[in-house]
Amino acid sequence: MPEYTLRIRRYDPESGQPPYWDEHTVNLEGHRSVLEGILQAKNESDGSIGVRCSCRAAICGSCGVSINGQSGLACHTHLDKAAAHGRDGVIEVEPMNNMPVIKDLITDMEAVHWKKIQRVTPWLIHKEPVPEREYIVPHENMVDITQSMACIQCAACVSSCLSMEVDPLFIGPAALAKAYRFVGDPRDAAQEDRLRDLAEDPHGMYDCTHCFSCIEACPKGVAPMNQIMRLRRVAGDHKIVDRNNGHRHEAAFVTLIKGYGLLHEAELLPRSYGGDSWFGKFHPAAGQELLSSFPVVVKGLMRRKMNPKIALLGHKLDKPDLNQVKSIYDTVHGKDQRNELNLYISGYDEDDADGSGDQVPVGGELNAGNAPDAGSPGLDAEDSPTR
Numbered sequence: 329m330p331e332y333t334l335r336i337r338r339y340d341p342e343s344g345q346p347p348y349w350d351e352h353t354v355n356l357e358g359h360r361s362v363l364e365g366i367l368q369a370k371n372e373s374d375g376s377i378g379v380r381c382s383c384r385a386a387i388c389g390s391c392g393v394s395i396n397g398q399s400g401l402a403c404h405t406h407l408d409k410a411a412a413h414g415r416d417g418v419i420e421v422e423p424m425n426n427m428p429v430i431k432d433l434i435t436d437m438e439a440v441h442w443k444k445i446q447r448v449t450p451w452l453i454h455k456e457p458v459p460e461r462e463y464i465v466p467h468e469n470m471v472d473i474t475q476s477m478a479c480i481q482c483a484a485c486v487s488s489c490l491s492m493e494v495d496p497l498f499i500g501p502a503a504l505a506k507a508y509r510f511v512g513d514p515r516d517a518a519q520e521d522r523l524r525d526l527a528e529d530p531h532g533m534y535d536c537t538h539c540f541s542c543i544e545a546c547p548k549g550v551a552p553m554n555q556i557m558r559l560r561r562v563a564g565d566h567k568i569v570d571r572n573n574g575h576r577h578e579a580a581f582v583t584l585i586k587g588y589g590l591l592h593e594a595e596l597l598p599r600s601y602g603g604d605s606w607f608g609k610f611h612p613a614a615g616q617e618l619l620s621s622f623p624v625v626v627k628g629l630m631r632r633k634m635n636p637k638i639a640l641l642g643h644k645l646d647k648p649d650l651n652q653v654k655s656i657y658d659t660v661h662g663k664d665q666r667n668e669l670n671l672y673i674s675g676y677d678e679d680d681a682d683g684s685g686d687q688v689p690v691g692g693e694l695n696a697g698n699a700p701d702a703g704s705p706g707l708d709a710e711d712s713p714t715r
C-alpha cells in the first residue's frame with residue numbers, strides 16, 4: 329500500500345498558541361481522497377485534528393480546504409495527484425483563506441461566506457400576478473442559469489479570491505454567482521434592482537479583477553467569474569452606471585484596443601473617469617484618481633515595469649495588424665446577437681435525435697444578453713417548459 333505524508337496546519341485560537349505544522353503518514357491507495365487521508369490520521373494517530381466533512385462525495389460542500397496552496401474540496405482531490413504537486417511529495421493541507429479559523433481545518437463559514445450570500449437576497453422575488461398554475465420558464469433561460477445553480481456553497485472560490493484578500497468587503501465570487509442565478513431567472517421581479525444594487529456597491533460586481541482564480545478553484549464548474557461578467561453585461565445593457573466607473577473602465581478598454589490594437593495606459597484612466605471627449609479627458613474625478621495613482625506610477629517606472637515613452641505616447645500596432653483587430657470588432661458588432669458558450673452545458677448529445685449524423689449540441693450557446701430577459705415575450709413561450 330502506498331504511503332503519503334500529510335502536513336496539516338494546526339491552530340486552536342482558544343489555546344492562545346500560534347499555529348504550527350503537524351505531519352502524519354497515511355497508507356492508502358493513490359486514488360483515495362485527501363479527506364480520507366486526514367480521517368485516517370485522525371482515527372489512527374491524533375483524534376484532535378479538526379476537520380469538517382459529511383458526504384465525502386463532493387456534494388455537501390463542507391470539506392473545503394487549501395491543498396498545496398490551492399483551494400478545493402478535500403474529498404474531491406486524489407492523494408496521488410496532491411502528492412505530485414506537493415513540495416518533495418508532501419501534501420500540505422491548510423484551512424481555507426479569507427475566513428477566520430475555528431479550529432485546524434475548520435473555518436467560520438458563517439462569518440464570511442454565508443453573510444455574503446445573504447447580502448445578495450438569495451431567493452426568488454416572484455412577479456405579479458402569480459399564475460394560477462406553475463410558471464413556465466423557457467428552456468434557454470434555464471440553460472443560462474444552470475451553471476450558477478450547480479453551486480454547492482463550499483466557498484473554495486471565496487478562499488481563492490485575490491480581490492477579497494485585498495478588500496474583505498468584496499461581495500465575492502460565490503455570492504455574485506448566486507446573484508446571477510436570480511438576475512437570469514425570468515420569474516424574478518427584481519432584476520433591475522439587484523443589478524443597480526450590485527453595481528452601486530463599491531464592493532460589488534466591479535470589484536472583481538478578472539483573475540480566473542475562482543474558476544480554477546470551483547469543484548463544480550460554476551465558473552463564478554463568468555457569472556460576474558454576465559452580471560456586468562446585463563447591467564451594461566440596462567445602461568446602469570456604477571459609482572466605481574467600472575462600466576466606463578471596461579468600455580475604455582474596448583475602445584482603446586479598437587483604436588490602437590494595444591492598450592494605451594496613459595489614456596485608460598482619463599477615459600474611465602472622463603469619457604471620450606477632450607473635455608471628458610480632464611474630468612475632475614480623473615484628476616483626483618490620477619493623483620492618487622501617482623505613487624504606483626513612480627514605483628512602476630523605477631522598477632522598469634513601465635516604459636515612460638510608451639506609457640505617455642502610447643503604442644500602436646502596424647496598420648495590417650490593426651486592421652485585423654478592427655475586423656474582429658466589425659464581425660462581433662455585425663452580429664444580431666452575441667453568442668457565448670455556456671461551458672457547464674457544453675458538449676454534444678450522444679443520441680443523434682434526428683438521425684442526420686450531425687452532432688447535436690447539448691444546452692445552449694447563449695448569454696445573458698440574448699437569453700430572453702424578464703418581461704420579454706419569451707416568457708410565455710410554451711416550448712420545452714421547465715419549472
Ligand code: SF4
Pocket residue numbers: 485488489490491492500501535536537538539540541542543552553556
Ligand atoms: S475572478 Fe474575480 S471573483 Fe474570481 S477570484 Fe478573481 S477577483 Fe475574485
Ligand code: SF4
Pocket residue numbers: 478479480481482483484485486501502505545546547548549550551552
Ligand atoms: S461557486 Fe463553486 S467554489 Fe464557489 S461556493 Fe459554489 S461550488 Fe464552491
Ligand code: FES
Pocket residue numbers: 380381382383384385386387388389390391392401402403404
Ligand atoms: S465531504 Fe461533502 S463535499 Fe466533501
